[in-house]
Amino acid sequence: MxxxxxxxxxxxxxxxxxxxxxxxxxxxxxxxxxxxxxxxxxxxxxxxxxxxxxxxxxxxxxxxxxxxxxxxxxxxxxxxxxxxxxxxxxxxxxxxxxxxxxxxxxxxxxxxxxxxxxxxxxxxxxxxxxxxxxxxxxxxxxxxxxxxxxxxxxxxxxxxxxxxxGLKPVLYMRSTPLPLKYFVWVLALGVILGGLGRLYQFIILRIGKWYAHTHLPWYFDGIIPLILVIPMGMAYPRLLGGGSDIILHLNAAGYSTLLLILFFVLRFVFSMISYGSGLPGGIFLPILCLGGLIGAIVGNVLVSLHLLDPLYFSTFIIMGMAGYFAAISKAPFTAILLITEMVGTLSHLLGLAVASLVAYAVIDLLDGKPVYYSMLRQLLKVKEQLNLGKTAQIIQPVYAGSLMDGRTVRQIKWPRGALLTKIQRNGLEIVPSGNTLIRWGDTLYINVSTHNQVMTTHQLVTLATET
CATH class of the missing domain: 1.10.3080.10 (Clc chloride channel)
Structure with a gap:
């Protein structure tokens, strides 16, 4: 193509x-x-x-x-x-x-x-x-x-x-570990990633509603991006696809800051148009591509201002990918390990962790929610599947210092539609009663009604994890 x-x-x-x-x-x-x-x-x-x-x-x-x-x-x-x-x-x-x-x-x-x-x-x-x-x-x-x-x-x-x-990492690129003296710019990068990550969440969760104004049958919305991709492919063929191609060329291509900003805007807008159409395809790699472009823009600006040695430019691309994914998905551990495995080196672990945690903190302050969980909530509203009368079993570990830790079963305010059926403790199974003491490290087996199951599960997770 x-x-x-x-x-x-x-x-x-x-x-x-x-x-x-x-x-x-x-x-x-x-x-x-x-x-x-x-x-x-x-x-x-x-x-x-x-x-x-x-x-x-x-x-x-x-x-x-x-x-x-x-x-x-x-x-x-x-x-x-x-x-x-x-x-x-x-x-x-x-x-x-x-x-x-x-x-x-x-x-x-x-x-x-x-x-x-x-x-x-x-x-x-x-x-x-x-x-x-x-x-x-x-x-x-x-x-x-x-x-x-x-x-x-x-x-x-x-x-x-x-x-x-073959064994070569998917996004392998040559890079040099960032010295600690440059980490103040990693903090700045994390703040930018968190803010732009919240913008991404805001738009991606609303793009489906905007497609409704086209008055096409929803299953044929894909005709819009499939027509628009033709001039995009004619003008910027390297930008096509999930984004791995442009990521791998960012380090050596020597793009100007203005061109990188143009690439980011095009990728951002057309990623929304592509995904919002409902066509089978994900946002995983496009998110990493956008994060890499943000890191490249920040790195380019710092290098042009003589605030960063060009040797470390590629490190900002790598940290940008991890931080942007950590912010949007709110899964920082996955982001750190994912980029570590994809670029094939452990030498950037500290930088990845700092960028990811700062981006996570910023999007949390902006009240961002995990994007896939938010998409699930939207999907369930569309499907309107109440499934009254059905139950499902969930398994929930109890964490130290949580609201459940150190309380008896009857002292806990259980969500409506939840029934504790079994406690597993140190390999032993306990049939609970009202006087059974719940301790950290316990694994609870709970039957919940499939009506409002997402909300019930969220309430149980809060009881078992938060203080």
């Missing part, structure tokens, strides 16, 4: 071919979306909804449509990432394995979670970060079973991907 876009500037027949291909893509993927709305977007909110018991779907029907639809949408050059779809594809395969071996309840959740970790690991060659992403962002639980099985599947997936595609 890049070849067609770049050459259609001087060949009318190639321009018509581009238009015809993209119209066919919008038609085919639109039919897929109408048949199975759950292939929409990245798929990460759908996976999280599955683990919460709020969403369920036929695994095979989703699997092949998401695979084909994702290839068509992402392959057209839209500013979409492959990582979100890879996570949903992996989790859907986990669901298929659970169905094959008749696994239900918690065992089914473990297979779905481990499949999601395997999908992200295959896309990014980052098994440790992939496992942590499932725990920190999707599952919100550091259960031993989830951790061990997800890590096993992620490592296995990474080995297969490495055997097929």
């Amino acid at each position: 890049r070849y067609l876009y770049t050459n259609s500037l001087h060949h009318l027949d190639l321009l018509l071919a581009c238009l015809a291909i993209n119209l066919i893509i919008s038609l085919v993927v639109g039919i897929f979306l109408k048949q199975q709305p759950d292939i929409k977007g990245s798929g990460i909110p759908q996976v999280e909804g599955q683990l919460l018991g709020e969403i369920d779907y036929n695994w095979w029907s989703i699997l092949w449509r998401k695979f084909v639809g994702g290839i068509l949408a992402i392959g057209s050059g839209l500013y979409l990432g492959r990582e979100g779809p890879s996570i949903q594809l992996g989790s859907t395969l986990g669901q298929g394995v659970a169905r094959l071996f008749k696994q239900v309840g918690f065992d089914r959740q473990v297979l779905i979670s481990s499949g999601a970790a395997a999908g992200l690991s295959a896309a990014f060659n980052a098994p440790i970060a992939s496992t942590l992403f499932v725990l920190e962002e999707i599952y919100h639980n550091f259960s031993t079973n989830i951790w061990i099985v997800s890590l096993t599947s992620a490592i296995t997936s990474d080995m297969v991907a490495a055997y097929v595609f």
Whole structure:
């Protein structure tokens, strides 16, 4: 498609071919979306909804449509990432394995979670970060079973991907560790990343409403970015796709600050247009690309003002990617480990941590919420699935100093629709009564009503983790 876009500037027949291909893509993927709305977007909110018991779907029907639809949408050059779809594809395969071996309840959740970790690991060659992403962002639980099985599947997936595609890190770039004397600029970078991350959240969560004003059937909204990508590909072919190409060229290309700002604005706006259309594709890599561009802009400004040695320019690109993802997803541990594995070095760990934590703090002060959780809430409002009378089991560890720690079962104000059924303590199972004392380190098994399950789960997490 890049070849067609770049050459259609001087060949009318190639321009018509581009238009015809993209119209066919919008038609085919639109039919897929109408048949199975759950292939929409990245798929990460759908996976999280599955683990919460709020969403369920036929695994095979989703699997092949998401695979084909994702290839068509992402392959057209839209500013979409492959990582979100890879996570949903992996989790859907986990669901298929659970169905094959008749696994239900918690065992089914473990297979779905481990499949999601395997999908992200295959896309990014980052098994440790992939496992942590499932725990920190999707599952919100550091259960031993989830951790061990997800890590096993992620490592296995990474080995297969490495055997097929090679061992080189996805975003490898030469860089030099940043000396401590420059860390004041890391703090400034973190503040900028947090502020721009909040702007990203604000727009991405509202772009769907803006598409409603087009009066197109929602499943054919993809026709808009698929037409707009043609002139984008003709003018800036390197900007096409998820963004890995532009990230890898930032260090050596020597772009001016104004050109980097232009690239950022184009990527920011067209990423929103691409994702908001509902086409199968994620925001994972586009977020990293935007963060890398922010880091490059800040680094360029500092170098031009002689406040930074050009030797450390690439370090700001790396820190920008981690900080921007940490802010938008509110998953700083995942961001730090993900970029560490993707660039293939541990030497930037301190800088990544500082940039990520400052960006996280800024977006928290601005009342930003995790973007995938917010997308799930929107999805559930659209689906309006109340599922009255059904229950699901959640597993919640109790943390030291939390509101539950040191209280008996009857002293705790349990959310409506939640029933504590079992306590696991040091390998022993305890059947609780009103006088049972809950301690930090306990793992609680709680049945909750699937009606308002997201809110009930959030209240239980607050009781078990906050002081």
